[in-house]
Amino acid sequence: MNGTSTTTVGRDEAAAFALPGSALAGVGSRPFGIYVHVPFCATRCGYCDFNTYTAGELGTSASPQSWMEGLRRELDLAAQMTGAPDVDTVFVGGGTPSLLGGDGLSDVLGAVRSSFGLAKGAEVTTESNPESTSPEFFEQLRAGGFTRISLGMQSAAQHVLKVLDRTHTPGRAVAAAQEARAAGFEHVNLDLIYGTPGERDADLDLSLDAVLSAGVDHVSAYALIVEDGTALARKVRRGELPAPDDDVLASRYERIDARLADAGLTWYEVSNWASADAATGESRCRHNLGYWDGGDWWGAGPGAHSHVGGVRWWNVKHPARYADQLAAGSLPVGGSEQLTTEDVHVERVMLTARLRTGLPVAELDAAEQRAAETVVADGLLVREGEHLVLTDRGRLLADAVVRTVLR
Known part of the structure; x- marks a missing residue:
């Protein structure tokens, strides 16, 4: 991202x-x-x-x-x-x-x-x-x-x-x-x-x-x-x-x-x-x-991914290395990333768009809202109150819907 x-x-x-x-x-x-x-x-x-x-x-x-x-x-x-x-x-x-x-x-x-x-x-x-x-x-x-x-x-x-x-x-x-x-x-x-x-x-x-x-x-x-x-x-x-x-x-x-x-x-x-x-x-x-919904979770175990407050990290994959690093007193972290404001926004759109509760319109900037209206016109999204919800056909094309909104 x-x-x-x-x-x-x-x-x-x-x-x-x-x-x-x-x-x-x-x-x-x-x-x-x-x-x-x-x-x-x-x-x-x-x-x-x-x-x-x-x-x-x-x-x-x-x-x-x-x-x-x-x-x-x-x-x-x-x-x-x-x-x-x-x-x-x-x-x-x-x-x-x-x-x-x-x-x-x-x-x-x-x-x-x-x-x-x-x-x-x-x-x-x-x-x-x-x-x-x-x-x-x-x-x-x-x-x-x-x-x-x-x-x-x-x-x-x-x-x-x-x-x-x-x-x-x-x-x-x-x-x-x-x-x-x-x-x-x-x-x-x-x-x-x-x-x-x-x-x-x-x-x-x-x-x-x-x-x-x-x-x-x-x-x-x-x-x-x-x-x-x-x-x-x-x-x-x-x-x-x-x-x-x-x-x-x-x-x-x-x-x-x-x-x-x-x-x-x-x-x-x-x-x-x-x-x-x-x-x-x-x-x-x-x-x-x-x-x-963007909550916090700690992923424990070899290769597990975690996310807390906009920081994501992942553990080393092999069980032997995982156990060795913990036995030595250190977390078995294999890599990490700090999510930017843009990253958080993109993930929020990608994930909430897949939910029946829908994508909050307030999450979108003016250009994204205009793009979303074209998807509504195509019959892939429907507006329900302040949310945009995938139609039955839209669920088949969910990834394409998200790409259109975010482009």
């Missing part, structure tokens, strides 16, 4: 990393979240470019034990730096957090509580792979203080899962969601990926039937992106698989939105739907809303 000051931080600089007073001034007055990155996976999915490692890739250089020791140290240092505000949301992601088991994940939440403490009514989410869950697992999480479960389903079609290199069996995600509900979780999310090579409309319908049969109150659906450096990208490059087709992706998105809307799940962000019980908004993911 124009004007951003980006710094790559060495080991000595990481030891001295500190947030300026200007960034710390409002901590606690804005929503504050903790993201915990669990970098471990049993196998590597062909489409995934996240910072994850299998046991074979790590060897003896790092382990869940060394990671947990590092996590406790990082959370303690984070609390010292920020003044330990009460945490409104916790999100444990990965990787495959459920590989830690119910007791291991409860220990993670215990570490957050020990360093920070949780605000009353805090939302506490963990991602889980359906194959590494069980009724006992969910019962342990509920007893440990978790309030929300997010399950990676991707598809209910076996051949689609095979293309994605997913290891869970069709039907297991729905069973896991039902087990989570039986354990007392009111808030359960299922993740879908659409547009996988070889996926048919009937396969997507099968997945949507499965999602709706699970009785969940939240669904996330993402178009497949072929990320550079992944096994999937290599197969596409070699011509073994076709690249996702934009027209097909748009048609699939419309199909998903229609089915979910008919079932009482309404969009609140372009890729996320929640049950419409939410005059209170309880079914929406409050942690992700903190990202989209």
